[in-house]
Amino acid sequence: xxxxxxxxxxxxxxxxxxxxxxxxxxxxxxxxxxxxxxxxxxxxxxxxxxxxxxxxxxxxxxxxxxxxxxxxxxxxxxxxxxxxxxxxxxxxxxxxxxxxxxxxxxxxxxxxxxxxxxxxxxxxxxxxxxxxxxxxxxxxxxx
Amino acid sequence: xxxxxxxxxxxxxxxxxxxxxxxxxxxxxxxxxxxxxxxxxxxxxxxxxxxxxxxxxxxxxxxxxxxxxxxxxxxxxxxxxxxxxxxxxxxxxxxxxxxxxxxxxxxxxxxxxxxxxxxxxxxxxxxxxxxxxxxxxxxxxxxxxxxxxxxxxxxxxxxxxxxxxxxxxxxxxxxxxxxxxxxxxxxxxxxxxxxxxxxxxxxxxxxxxxxxxxxxxxxxxxxxxxxxxxxxxxxxxxxxxxxxxxxxxxxxxxxxxxxxxxxxxxxxxxxxxxxxxxxxxxxxxxxxxxxxxxxxxxxxxxxxxxxxxxxxxxxxxxxxxxxxxxxxxxxxxxxxxxxxxxxxxxxxxxxxxxxxxxxxxxxxxxxxxxxxxxxxxxxxxxxxxxxxxxxxxxxxxxxxxxxxxxxxxxxxxxxxxxxxxxxxxxxxxxxxxxxxxxxxxxxxxxxxxxxxxxxxxxxxxxxxxxxxxxxxxxxxxxxxxxxxxxxxxxxxxxxxxxxxxx
Numbered sequence: 353x354x355x356x357x358x359x360x361x362x363x364x365x366x367x368x369x370x371x372x373x374x375x376x377x378x379x380x381x382x383x384x385x386x387x388x389x390x391x392x393x394x395x396x397x398x399x400x401x402x403x404x405x406x407x408x409x410x411x412x413x414x415x416x417x418x419x420x421x422x423x424x425x426x427x428x429x430x431x432x433x434x435x436x437x438x439x440x441x442x443x444x445x446x447x448x449x450x451x452x453x454x455x456x457x458x459x460x461x462x463x464x465x466x467x468x469x470x471x472x473x474x475x476x477x478x479x480x481x482x483x484x485x486x487x488x489x490x491x492x493x494x495x
Numbered sequence: 496x497x498x499x500x501x502x503x504x505x506x507x508x509x510x511x512x513x514x515x516x517x518x519x520x521x522x523x524x525x526x527x528x529x530x531x532x533x534x535x536x537x538x539x540x541x542x543x544x545x546x547x548x549x550x551x552x553x554x555x556x557x558x559x560x561x562x563x564x565x566x567x568x569x570x571x572x573x574x575x576x577x578x579x580x581x582x583x584x585x586x587x588x589x590x591x592x593x594x595x596x597x598x599x600x601x602x603x604x605x606x607x608x609x610x611x612x613x614x615x616x617x618x619x620x621x622x623x624x625x626x627x628x629x630x631x632x633x634x635x636x637x638x639x640x641x642x643x644x645x646x647x648x649x650x651x652x653x654x655x656x657x658x659x660x661x662x663x664x665x666x667x668x669x670x671x672x673x674x675x676x677x678x679x680x681x682x683x684x685x686x687x688x689x690x691x692x693x694x695x696x697x698x699x700x701x702x703x704x705x706x707x708x709x710x711x712x713x714x715x716x717x718x719x720x721x722x723x724x725x726x727x728x729x730x731x732x733x734x735x736x737x738x739x740x741x742x743x744x745x746x747x748x749x750x751x752x753x754x755x756x757x758x759x760x761x762x763x764x765x766x767x768x769x770x771x772x773x774x775x776x777x778x779x780x781x782x783x784x785x786x787x788x789x790x791x792x793x794x795x796x797x798x799x800x801x802x803x804x805x806x807x808x809x810x811x812x813x814x815x816x817x818x819x820x821x822x823x824x825x826x827x828x829x830x831x832x833x834x835x836x837x838x839x840x841x842x843x844x845x846x847x848x849x850x851x852x853x854x855x856x857x858x859x860x861x862x863x864x865x866x867x868x869x870x871x872x873x874x875x876x877x878x879x880x881x882x883x884x885x886x887x888x889x890x891x892x893x894x895x896x897x898x899x900x901x902x903x904x905x906x907x908x909x910x911x912x913x914x915x916x917x918x919x920x921x922x923x924x925x926x927x928x929x930x931x932x933x934x935x936x937x938x939x940x941x942x943x944x945x946x947x948x949x950x951x952x953x954x955x956x957x958x959x960x961x962x963x964x965x966x967x968x969x970x971x972x973x974x975x976x977x978x979x980x981x982x983x984x985x986x987x988x989x990x991x992x993x994x995x996x997x
Contacts, residue, residue, distance in 0.1 A: 411995060418995040424949050431942035431962075432991055460814075463969035464942040464962035 410468045412482065417457055419466045429466045435459045436487040441480050443473070455479055513570040513581065519611045520635030521566055526607050571633055578618065578648065580631050590631055592618070598789045598813060600645045602782040604638075609780065616641045618648070649770055649784055670769065672841045673827055673834050675758035682829035683751035684744035685800035693743045753777045755828045760838060762787075771811070771842070773826065785824075789814040791939035791965045792920065793826065793839050795849070795932040802930060807835045811842065812935060814965040824965075839934070848920040848934040853913025859954040860974040861909040868905035872897040904928075914972045916983050921961055923972045933970045937987040939963050940970075945980060959984060 400423055409420040417436070420428045440456040447453060453476035457466040471479065569582040579591040599619035608614055617632040636644065756777035762769040771785040790811050797807040809827040826842065827835050840846045855861075872894075879894040907927040915922040921940065924932045944960040951957060951974065959972040959980040972980070984992045 413994055416991055416994065422946075426947050426952065428945040428995075429942065430944075430992055430995060432988070435941040459941050459962065460964035461941055461962035461968045463944065463960065463967075 408470070412479065414486070417466055417483070419468055421467065421469075429464065431457060431459050431464055431466055433483075433486050435464075436483065439480050439483045439487070441476060453477075455483075457483060513572045515570050516566060516633060516635035517613055517637050517640070518566070519613055519637075521562055522611060523562070523607050523613065523635060566635075569634075573644070573647070578631065580633065592631060594648055597648050598786055600648055600784045602638075602641050602645065603779060604781075605779045608635075612638055614638050614641045616644060645784060649786060669764070669772075670762045672760045672762060673758075673830070673838050674760075675755060675775075679755075679828070679830045680748055680751060682801050682804065682806045683747045685804065685806075686747060686751075686798065686829055693739075693746050696746070751828065758828060760826060762841070771826070775828075785811060785813055789965070790842060791963055792933065792935035792970070793842050795835060795839055795934070797832075797930045797932075799928050799930075801829055805832045806830060807832050809835045809839055809842075812933070812939075812963065812965040812967075812970075814939060814963070843920060843934060843936075845917065845919065847917045848915065848922045849932075851915045851917060851922065853915045853922060853924045853932075855909075855913045856956075856973075856975050856979070859956055859976065860912060863951075863954065863956065863974055864909040864912065865902075865905045868901040868908065869898070872901040912973060914975060914983065916986055921970065921972075921983070921987055923961075923970055925971075925973045935961060935963055935970045939965070940988060943984050943988075943992060944969070945984075947977075961987075 403423040404421075407420060407422055407426055409418075411418045414433070416430055416432045418428070418430050420426065436457055437460055438458045440458070441453060442456065443453045447470070451473045452470050453473045454467060454469045455471060455476050456468075459465070468476075468479070565582075568587075569580075571578070571580045573579075573594065576594050577591050578594055578597075579589060581587070581589045597618055601617040601619065602614045603617065604614040613635050614637075615632055615634045616636055633641075633644075753776070755775050757780075758773075758775040760771065760773050763772050770787050771783075771790065773781075773783040773785075775781055791814050792812040794810050794812060795807055796810070801807060806829055808825070808829045811824045811826050813824050827838050836849050839849045843849065876894050876898055879891040883889060883891050904927050908925070911927055911930050912925050914924070916937075919936060919938075920934050921937055922932065922934050924930065940961045940963060942962040944962060945957050946960065947957040955977050956974045957977050957980050959975050961970045961972070962968060963970060972983070975983070981992060
């Protein structure tokens with residue numbers, strides 16, 4: 353999924369460059385700019401998603417949720433079950449093509465949202481239900 | 496949740512009925528609108544009465560009509576543990592919030608309000624919504640009404656003993672923590688607020704001058720005659736700088752005075768657990784009350800210049816208030832460090848997080864401070880040297896001055912960096928230009944983020960972030976060694992982290 357996203361992004365950059373070239377007459381972009389752009393994006397599309405996939409982890413226990421995401425900057429987030437405020441389930445356009453979904457767990461802090469991207473749709477649905485039940489079981493207003 | 500207040504709360508007289516704001520408010524809006532339209536009015540008058548007087552009449556009537564409509568359509572009530580506000584003429588808006596979610600209550604009175612004995616009451620509930628439509632503010636209560644409402648709201652919010660109907664009039668025990676002293680003014684010029692005010696003033700006056708068409712009248716020849724040959728550039732530039740410094744300092748002092756005149760912070764009722772009560776302002780007075788249970792921690796900030804004069808300021812990390820509402824969370828404006836620390840200790844109820852020596856993060860973190868400060872400046876300096884060698888102006892060598900400055904910065908930054916975990920608080924200190932000591936109650940930590948870039952992982956460092964629902968939403972502990980981070984997080988909230996990371 354990430355690979356497709358970056359491929360889409362690459363195509364869009366290329367299109368933007370072409371349009372730019374066509375519109376602005378004075379600036380004549382040499383051919384190597386295009387080659388460079390295409391090459392960079394291809395490399396990006398091959399390496400980064402693989403890297404992301406290797407880093408990507410998530411885990412849910414009775415008391416907390418844990419995620420690990422990123423590639424260059426790696427971020428691990430832990431939120432206790434008692435502080436969960438909302439559980440979001442979303443399917444992006446690309447994700448739907450692959451029957452995947454993203455689950456976002458937010459806490460009262462704007463800095464503490466946990467995103468689990470690229471889950472299988474059924475797994476994601478089950479996860480949402482599980483989290484909702486567990487978060488519900490805890491008293492308090494979660495701040 | 497708990498609207499279990501015994502009986503239909505005797506909080507406010509006739510609590511269950513919709514109440515209007517004070518009729519005197521009818522005076523406030525027109526006056527305020529008039530002031531807002533004043534430049535336009537002046538222009539109209541100056542431009543001559545060629546267009547007739549109807550326009551000027553309209554300019555007076557419209558604000559009056561708006562004020563009247565607003566008064567007639569706004570009403571509020573407190574009932575069944577909820578506070579509700581109803582307003583709007585064309586699109587009706589009813590806001591309703593549970594009383595026990597009230598975090599802060601602000602009373603703001605502008606000069607006009609004060610003349611009429613009115614005030615604006617604003618309730619902070621920690622909503623994520625930023626739309627001004629969804630803020631509960633009651634503009635135009637009498638001062639006593641507002642105070643009574645405040646007592647009842649916060650009394651219910653803390654779930655403490657029910658305040659009687661005469662809670663407002665009964666003397667509440669009060670413990671004064673800090674009070675404004677004229678000596679604090681010496682910090683004002685160092686805060687940079689003067690520059691902001693000056694910039695704003697220049698902007699406004701330039702616009703005004705343009706409005707009057709002054710720019711067109713200024714002749715370039717006048718300008719040349721003015722600057723003339725009388726002052727060489729070498730004298731003129733320092734002169735302008737000195738004048739600018741003096742003017743901005745003066746503005747900063749005035750701004751500080753206007754904002755913080757008669758500043759007082761106290762705890763009511765006295766003793767631990769009392770709500771924090773702040774009063775300040777010269778023309779517009781502001782009274783802020785913070786629910787003590789919601790104060791998650793404090794942030795002690797020392798900008799470089801203020802730190803050099805042994806000063807600092809203090810703000811509270813209040814659950815449900817984010818940075819955009821920082822006005823509500825300032826606890827002490829720039830003031831001597833001893834005062835600030837005393838207040839911080841009073842808020843935290845424990846001197847250790849404030850005075851405790853922070854634990855440094857080891858050699859790897861120090862190295863990182865140095866590389867981060869020196870690498871860009873070295874690159875810049877090298878480029879400049881190369882340019883000078885190839886025959887550019889020698890002035891570019893000034894960039895070399897950046898090197899010792901960066902070194903000093905790095906040394907200071909590594910000295911500042913550290914953390915401390917007491918039995919109840921997590922302390923994080925970092926920064927040099929603006930040194931911050933953030934203290935947060937571990938009970939208010941609602942999660943951990945551990946973030947490490949490839950560079951950080953290579954040397955075994957990570958940035959531990961304690962997320963919270965208040966302030967800037969997070970308390971970062973920069974570049975802490977991985978193992979130390981896990982220990983800290985595990986000690987602060989036992990068992991949470993260890994189940995994932997061993």
